[in-house]
Amino acid sequence: MEIGVPKETKDQEYRVGLSPNSVRSLSDRGHTVFVERGAGEGSGFADADYLQAGAQIVLDSKDAWDRALVVKVKEPLPDEYPYLRKGQMLFTYLHLAANRALTQALLDSGTTAIAYETVELPDKRLPLLAPMSIIAGRLAIQFGARFLERQQGGRGVLLSGVPGVKPGQVVILGGGVVGTEAARIAVGMGAQVQILDVNVDRLAYLETLFGSRVELLYSSASQIEAVVPAADLLIGAVLVLAQKAPILVSRQVVQQMRPGSVIVDVAVDQGGCIETVRPTSHSHPTYIEAGVVHFGVPNMPGAVPWTSTQALNNVTLPYVLQLAKDGFGALDRNAALAHGLNVHQHQLKHPAVQDVFPDLAPKLVS
Incomplete structure (x- = not known):
């Protein structure tokens, strides 16, 4: 699978979706990772580190976004909404309950959006949060x-x-x-x-x-x-x-x-x-x-991206590997990951987010 890692655009957000170690794990399994130039610099990872791990460096955000799976840290900002598209999987923190505009943009785009913060284990723990x-x-x-x-x-x-x-x-x-x-x-x-x-x-x-x-x-x-x-x-x-x-x-x-x-x-x-x-x-x-x-x-x-990027990757990598291997099928095979599904095929999927935006929730047919 082709996986994109855009540079974060939120103010002074220096974390990055995948570390070079994570890229190495994906590359060793035959996946191709496209990292936007400079995406890891804030976390202490040079482009050369990604190249050595098997990534390809792309020059702008669009090239990183134009992949089957996009792995980020923070939610897309309005300037990134045009990159959202049908057939794409987005794996990142979303926090949709506090962001109606983003929720609507995801619904309009057809993107499959999986939120780190709602991936939930059977014992109710939130491993990615x-x-x-x-x-x-x-x-x-x-x-x-x-x-x-x-x-x-x-x-x-x-x-x-x-x-x-x-x-x-x-x-x-x-x-x-x-x-x-x-x-x-x-x-x-x-x-x-x-x-x-x-x-x-x-x-x-x-x-x-x-x-x-x-x-x-x-x-x-x-x-x-x-x-x-x-x-x-x-x-x-x-x-x-x-x-x-x-x-x-x-x-x-x-x-x-x-x-x-x-x-x-x-x-x-x-x-x-x-x-x-x-x-x-x-x-x-x-x-x-x-x-x-x-x-x-x-x-x-x-504020502490060298620490937080690695801590985040330690827990997200197994899920990224499964998404890269199984695509949308990973949602059927992994119940915890399925809990992370917030938006899919123009529909709001997570019950708690539906409660926040009832007018955006799918209408029941009697």
Whole structure:
């Protein structure tokens, strides 16, 4: 099969869909990989590395897109919509629930779109989302600590504190992978940490990880209203599969936070769980609203592409190999991959995305 790897076009997105090691695995099995010139440079991979792995280097995006299977990292942007076409398979993160325009473009084009974030194992784990969630959770604290610095608009709080001065207060909404990894870094820095979650079993598991080092609270509207105003750093770490994140923190609660506090909403790629958060970019990562610094970059792992590209490829490669071998038949042979199917033959396929856009869902014939 011919496989295309375009260069990512999202602002400061330096990850790449396939690493040279992944290309080597595909080439060794007789597939031909077409990599856009410079696609891997941001991740530390030169064109020469891809050539050595057996790839062909193409000079523009169209040549990379014009293949049976296109492997990316982030969703197509409007400038890339013309490359979408019938008979093509697209394998990438999509997050359609927060992007009606892209959903419509995929439906119009006839592209078969398989989303990393909805590939789901029988035990409900999301194997292609997990490594980026780990990285995003760890980065959330790293970015939050930076923007708490006074020169960045923050309160001037050192999360670790020092002898004689109390540490910073970190509140994390959601105890899944993102929230757990954020807590791991925050605890390591010496911050005071609270995690809120509605899953009591998950809270019990987190107690086995953190013991008394983290305060574990059942998430409710009144609990959120009680703890958020005192947070130096608020982390949004809520995930609802293929749907928009629920708004857990209202504008009124944000207005009660202290000036210079920081919000990092990792759920922003699914719409965000904090009312005042809107998407930003690595070039312009923050804005101030109600005196609070807001960080809403939806592609946070793009800040550490050498690590994140390899972590992503470690989990996507088996699925890419199966798609390259079996084509559309891979969706019949691999139930986890079938869960990843969002759009096929001009139809919206994933039930959760259908719930978000009921007017775009296939109409039942009585």
